[in-house]
Amino acid sequence: MTTNTKTETLKPSIVEKIVAWVRANVLLCIVLVVLLGVMIAMLRQAFSSGSEMQKFIRLTYAGLTDGSLLALIALGLVLVYKSTDVINFAHGEFMVIGGFVGYQLLVWLSPNMNAPLAVILAVVGMVIAAVLFGILLERFVLRPMIGEPVISVIMVTIGLSNVIAAIVGLVWGNNAQRLPIEALPNNLFNESGRFEIPFEGARRPLFLGHENLMLIAVVMLVTIALLIFFQRSKHGIAMRATADDQQAAMSMGISIRVVFAFAWSLAAITAALAGLMIGETSIGVSAQDIPVVGLRAFPVIILGGLDSITGAIVGGLIIGLVETYTGGYIDPSLKEIAPYILLLIVLMIRPYGLFGQEIIERV
């Protein structure tokens, strides 16, 4: 009883917790504060000036949605890297196959029931398929790779991506597919599915697409869920322990195999979600174009740091904004390489990315 009260008194108050968190994440806090400041300044400007400001807001909005998508993709990559030390070059193909499984389920389900139920069932089906996929992958492909050099593991994922692409191509063909129903509810907004912001100095109001807002919402939900999972749940803590030190985790009774299968399943789930979100946009569910989007997530994880969830989110948003700003203000064609130039500069200053853990090597 006495020990109990003691722990009660030792428990830090909420203020202390916040202070400790701010101390631990100084860089993130600075970035957040700057972003917040920019947002406030933008909003103040937005209602006082004309179309130049509207352009800025439109670009920012596009950049944030694009960045959210990249962040969601990067999350899957970081999840795998954090617990298994593998960088997954097949993530683009994970998204393709996840997107196509979702598409197929929607095709089967949507004639028989109303839209929200079909979408929920499709997502549940996708999650189950992703978990199975992750377990099979861990058992047959990645377990033989334990202890091999980095290049071998990279090549295994590349080989895997080719096999998956071939399977998807044989089953669903090369053409982009439209989702049979809107996967996301759009009756929140006006009849054309857009969110209107009237502007004083501009000719037209600013339209925000509902799918973009939904994308941001989904990414936020997934991130929060993952953060809670890693902080609170038994499996999440086991995964963090494994990431920290595999041998120590094993001696504490954690099953590394289960953790690995778990990590790959989680990555497959986020990839499938990302694939479905891309299917909702103008790209469609396409075996050709989704991997291209996946490739764009590599600068994000390197910029944010390979093993940091925060880094994936912040990096995704930064890359999304940088891309749309260069596209909008400098030259549309520069959009493709702007993230890579930024990446080279950042890597020269911080070799482990913005939030990555510095590895201290010993012989």
Next chain:
Amino acid sequence: MPSQSGIYHEDYASDMQLRPTTMQRIRQIAIVAAVLLMPFILGSNELRIVNQVLIAAVGAVGLNILTGYTGQISLGQGAFLAIGAYGCGLMMAFFNVPWPIALLLGASITAIIGGFFGLPSLRLKGLYLAVATLSAQVIVEWVIKRWDPIDGELDGRTTDALNIPSNLLVNWQWVDANRWLATVGIVILIGAVLWVTWRLQSNFQRDRFMAYRYLLYVVVGLIVVFLSGLIVILQTPMLSLQDVFTEDWRLNGNEYAFYCFAMPVTILVIMAATNLFRTHIGRAFIAIRDQDIAAEVMGVNIFRYKVLSFMVSSFIVGLAGGMLALHSTAISFERFTIEVSIEYLAMIIIGGLGSVSGSVYGAAFIVILPELLRTLGRTIAGTDPASLSQFNRILPFAQQGVFGAAILITLIVESGGIRKIWQNTKDYFRLWPFEY
């Protein structure tokens, strides 16, 4: 042959040999025979595939120096190939540089740019460096796509492709007009080649390049025979060189001429790469791969040797790019995408990381595999139009799937690649009936 439990050297000469055993020398002679006979046995189409293998082999050897021997993962292979190809092609198209010089200049430019993209290796390692080289790939691809001066023309419209001018080395008309002068020039050339060869093999420690001396003799012999043939033609009034040599390499399926150029280049590159790892530079590369901190403690200047490795590798890859340009009538960015980088990585993984011969096996495997599948599919599909269209639909996916499966199986079953499998097979027969 006595059964042996190892190779024992009794003098320096045998210790320095590249091919110390009798079986290896027999294999060497078989390879030389195959190299000499190939153009006469194979048809033009097969010879085209052989030429593609040669180009890929040079590129794979280059990549293996960087990734297999120095341990720096590069996803920018396609970019370096592109720089070599465009360097060579632009020089020929705009400055009328003869192709041998253009080839070497292109490769040198690639080496410099490769060294520049190797600079991040000062601070980056492993996956971070891999993505940094990926940025080289993206940036170079972007420049090729967007930079207008290097666009070519097709039927009056500009295209992204760069036209490679005809690669005739010499103005044959002039040669035909000045036969005696040309003959004297060729005799001097033969003398120079023989003198250089003699210097080369006597300047090195006498037995150091024992096995490769034969190859050197073969290459020199080929050159001398070719040049002597030129003299015969020149001194025969009925024949004109113009008639014999107006054939452009790239047209009319004249793969033979390209083979005569590409084979010596490939052999030279293989020789150079093999011998590189017998010098202090190559040993430093391997030390960095195995444990970079330990290498630094041993006195290897890590940064210098990493950048050097990037430069050496890029030079050879640029050479492969130049060969690619010389082999085609036009080049465009589509031949240097990230998929190409991945294909080359697959070559060295399947062939064997950290092995020159493995790079060649891997290059042959990856180039021949899709062609083999195509031929196989054609045979199965027959001539029925319905099954033929089905075949055309499935073929690209089948090629991609088999490519991926080959990588997966290699890595899961025998991560040492084809070279290791070959080694194991040899060991099995050498040691039979014992296990080890």
